[in-house]
Amino acid sequence: MQDTITITINGKEYKVKAGQTIMQAADSLGFHIPRLCYHPKLSIEGACRVCIVEVEGMKNFVASCAFPINNGIKIKTNTAQLRRARRDIVELILDNHPQDCHICERDGNCELQHLAYTMGIRKKHFEGQKKNYDLDLSSASVIRDPNKCILCGRCVRMCTEIQGVSAIDYANRGFDTVVMPAYNQPLGESVCSHCGQCINICPTAAFVEKNYTQELFEKLDDESIIKVVQVAPAVRAAIGEAFGLEPGRNMEHETAAALRKLGFNYVFDTQFSADLTIMEEASEFLERVQGKGKLPLITSCCPGWINCAEKFYPEMLENISTSKSPMSMMSPLLKTYFAQKQKIDPEKIFCVAVMPCTAKKCESERPEHTVNDMRATDLVITTRELAWMIKSAGIDFVNIAGEAYDKPCGMSSGAATIFGVTGGVMEAAVRTAYELYTGETMTEIELEDIRGLQGIKEGQLTLEGQEIRIAVAHGLGNAHKLLKIVKQEPDKYHFIEIMACPGGCIGGGGQPYPSENLIPLDQNLLNTRAKALYESDRKNTIRRSHENPEVQRLYREFLKRPLSDKSHELLHTHYKAKQPQGIVSHMLNNLQNGK
Amino acid sequence: MITEDNTFIDEIKNFIATKMTLPNPESNLIAVLHKVQQLYCYLPKDVIDMIAIEMNIPAAHIWGVATFYHYFNLKKPGKYIIAICLGTACYVKGSNKILEAIKEHLKIDVGQVTEDGIFSIQPARCVGACGQAPVLMIDEKIYGELTPDKAIEIIEKYRNKNNND
Numbered sequence: 039m040q041d042t043i044t045i046t047i048n049g050k051e052y053k054v055k056a057g058q059t060i061m062q063a064a065d066s067l068g069f070h071i072p073r074l075c076y077h078p079k080l081s082i083e084g085a086c087r088v089c090i091v092e093v094e095g096m097k098n099f100v101a102s103c104a105f106p107i108n109n110g111i112k113i114k115t116n117t118a119q120l121r122r123a124r125r126d127i128v129e130l131i132l133d134n135h136p137q138d139c140h141i142c143e144r145d146g147n148c149e150l151q152h153l154a155y156t157m158g159i160r161k162k163h164f165e166g167q168k169k170n171y172d173l174d175l176s177s178a179s180v181i182r183d184p185n186k187c188i189l190c191g192r193c194v195r196m197c198t199e200i201q202g203v204s205a206i207d208y209a210n211r212g213f214d215t216v217v218m219p220a221y222n223q224p225l226g227e228s229v230c231s232h233c234g235q236c237i238n239i240c241p242t243a244a245f246v247e248k249n250y251t252q253e254l255f256e257k258l259d260d261e262s263i264i265k266v267v268q269v270a271p272a273v274r275a276a277i278g279e280a281f282g283l284e285p286g287r288n289m290e291h292e293t294a295a296a297l298r299k300l301g302f303n304y305v306f307d308t309q310f311s312a313d314l315t316i317m318e319e320a321s322e323f324l325e326r327v328q329g330k331g332k333l334p335l336i337t338s339c340c341p342g343w344i345n346c347a348e349k350f351y352p353e354m355l356e357n358i359s360t361s362k363s364p365m366s367m368m369s370p371l372l373k374t375y376f377a378q379k380q381k382i383d384p385e386k387i388f389c390v391a392v393m394p395c396t397a398k399k400c401e402s403e404r405p406e407h408t409v410n411d412m413r414a415t416d417l418v419i420t421t422r423e424l425a426w427m428i429k430s431a432g433i434d435f436v437n438i439a440g441e442a443y444d445k446p447c448g449m450s451s452g453a454a455t456i457f458g459v460t461g462g463v464m465e466a467a468v469r470t471a472y473e474l475y476t477g478e479t480m481t482e483i484e485l486e487d488i489r490g491l492q493g494i495k496e497g498q499l500t501l502e503g504q505e506i507r508i509a510v511a512h513g514l515g516n517a518h519k520l521l522k523i524v525k526q527e528p529d530k531y532h533f534i535e536i537m538a539c540p541g542g543c544i545g546g547g548g549q550p551y552p553s554e555n556l557i558p559l560d561q562n563l564l565n566t567r568a569k570a571l572y573e574s575d576r577k578n579t580i581r582r583s584h585e586n587p588e589v590q591r592l593y594r595e596f597l598k599r600p601l602s603d604k605s606h607e608l609l610h611t612h613y614k615a616k617q618p619q620g621i622v623s624h625m626l627n628n629l630q631n632g633k
Numbered sequence: 634m635i636t637e638d639n640t641f642i643d644e645i646k647n648f649i650a651t652k653m654t655l656p657n658p659e660s661n662l663i664a665v666l667h668k669v670q671q672l673y674c675y676l677p678k679d680v681i682d683m684i685a686i687e688m689n690i691p692a693a694h695i696w697g698v699a700t701f702y703h704y705f706n707l708k709k710p711g712k713y714i715i716a717i718c719l720g721t722a723c724y725v726k727g728s729n730k731i732l733e734a735i736k737e738h739l740k741i742d743v744g745q746v747t748e749d750g751i752f753s754i755q756p757a758r759c760v761g762a763c764g765q766a767p768v769l770m771i772d773e774k775i776y777g778e779l780t781p782d783k784a785i786e787i788i789e790k791y792r793n794k795n796n797n798d
């Protein structure tokens with residue numbers, strides 16, 4: 039096969055790489071053919087036909103996302119006839135769509151809306167039957183709205199191919215086709231891990247997060263309570279995008295300022311408790327390395343992964359660190375340590391968390407995360423929800439003067455910042471575990487082996503002569519692959535980090551929708567967000583969690599030491615095996631047969 | 634196993650096992666579902682879960698296949714399945730009126746089950762008794778030359794039979 043072939047697009051010849059589809063070749067030449075169901079990271083579905091083009095010698099238009107190029111092929115991408123046909127196709131999709139854009143969550147950043155606009159649809163030619171399904175509100179994180187679904191199947195492929203969860207698929211046929219969990223059971227009872235990647239990949243609002251912004255605005259107006267908020271690391275790396283800023287701008291201080299303007303009394307940084315998580319988790323790891331407890335130790339900060347583990351890996355729950363996530367360490371401390379320090383009645387504290395994540399909403403509702411019979415985290419909003427609130431409140435986020443986070447839970451190391459990107463928790467844990475164990479200073483603290491967007495990454499280090507092998511997976515599909523290896527070779531690794539979302543929290547299910555010329559899962563976009571966090575780490579004078587003076591003080595004044603009784607009471611948890619119906623079971627199967 | 638009725642689980646497992654050695658075993662999903670329906674008269678959810686495990690296919694996907702084809706019953710049928718013939722001869726002789734009468738009498742639609750689990754209605758295509766059209770069939774027994782009233786009488790007989798059992 040030749041490597042380069044000649045194709046003609048719109049009357050002009052080009053030399054392109056062989057083995058591509060028409061769409062790929064056209065993309066590389068700067069012709070953007072409209073599309074809907076296609077996504078470069080997913081298998082080709084060919085369902086929407088929006089991407090049709092004319093190929094000389096073919097009777098019908100062909101779907102360019104699926105049609106391979108060959109030498110001498112002559113393609114037209116923008117004839118009047120094509121434009122008309124495409125417009126008809128999009129109109130037919132719109133036809134049984136609710137068309138309630140002005141009251142829709144995605145008004146302004148909906149792909150369908152945008153497509154209709156670009157196709158030049160300015161009036162309605164057809165009036166189709168509308169769908170009339172109930173919303174699925176059963177999940178604490180994700181809402182499923184079949185009425186808005188255009189059956190492109192991107193969510194189904196995301197859930198199956200990237201996440202390996204397969205919670206949803208097409209059911210029924212024809213006009214009655216609906217994307218749903220097995221047995222049409224509620225999402226909240228299905229195998230869904232609530233990672234929210236279906237929201238990110240959906241072109242419309244058929245999947246959205248459970249929105250708590252109204253409730254929060256009301257709380258912010260309530261003068262009888264103390265409103266306290268914490269912000270996760272990945273939020274600052276992406277929130278600027280929602281305001282049209284170039285990706286990769288770190289909005290750490292602007293976010294703190296905006297939260298105060300919204301009416302929060304205290305603005306804390308989840309990075310503070312990320313340092314604390316590292317203190318507990320690294321100590322736990324060192325205990326296990328010394329024979330107390332199961333290896334490999336698997337990280338626990340990602341609630342999407344925890345949901346997945348409880349459903350798919352019941353027999354591995356002992357491997358998972360008992361340390362709570364940074365969010366769920368911060369909140370109980372605010373209702374104990376901070377409340378005591380400030381002499382505030384903890385019942386009066388309303389704890390909010392801003393997270394890049396939808397699964398955190400589930401995590402905050404877990405009954406085991408209560409503190410003195412109070413819910414620890416009262417409410418979780420995503421980056422997207424916060425961006426909307428800032429806009430809605432009329433705060434000029436782009437020009438706002440940055441502010442610092444409050445004490446005592448606002449200071450953090452660079453190690454905590456990189457929690458937001460795949461490999462970051464492991465890197466932070468290694469920095470601390472190494473120094474706590476050996477008493478020596480680690481010189482090379484940037485662990486290049488476990489950085490970057492490769493699905494599974496490995497690294498190793500030596501702890502006083504003992505070789506420690508580590509591994510990192512992001513995206514639940516990669517987690518499944520890695521755990522399959524662990525099943526076969528239980529001694530292969532000592533320490534494993536798993537993040538449910540591609541890229542880690544920076545690619546979380548609650549992050550801003552990509553702006554016009556970007557697509558979800560865009561690797562450059564993820565890399566740029568990651569860079570913002572790595573740079574912030576490099577600029578920090580404190581880069582190791584155990585050197586955070588506020589964390590040291592917390593131990594001195596309150597917790598005593600890592601893994602103390604107090605720590606166990608407030609900062610550690612346990613997991614329960616769950617057996618939802620409709621379990622995918624390729625994993626279960628592998629486990630049972632030891633394959 | 635998980636399901637209320639375990640009778641056929643081994644049979645289904647064995648059937649799947651014979652398919653799993655073939656190339657592309659997942660392409661035998663429909664055959665497996667047919668087998669299940671043949672044994673249970675419908676596709677119990679627990680059995681679908683079991684197939685998911687045995688065949689390595691997500692349950693959501695099996696559910697998609699099962700709901701795509703009208704042939705598959707997804708609900709447990711009633712103890713007595715009233716198969717009302719809608720074949721040409723019966724139709725011409727007014728079987729749709731009989732169907733309507735039965736639907737109204739039992740307050741269920743085709744494919745549904747009465748609340749007490751005793752009856753369900755299924756359409757049939759020519760049961761080979763055109764001479765007696767219109768006909769219905771319950772438990773392999775054919776009742777012909779029906780009128781709506783007669784059909785309801787027959788159904789009530791089955792109800793009494795059930796109550797006395």
Ligand code: FES
Pocket residue numbers: 072073074075076083084085086087088089090101102103104
């Ligand atoms: S994008 Fe090609 S068919 Fe949908």
Ligand code: FES
Pocket residue numbers: 718719720721722723724758759760761762763766767768
């Ligand atoms: S059409 Fe009813 S038995 Fe033949």
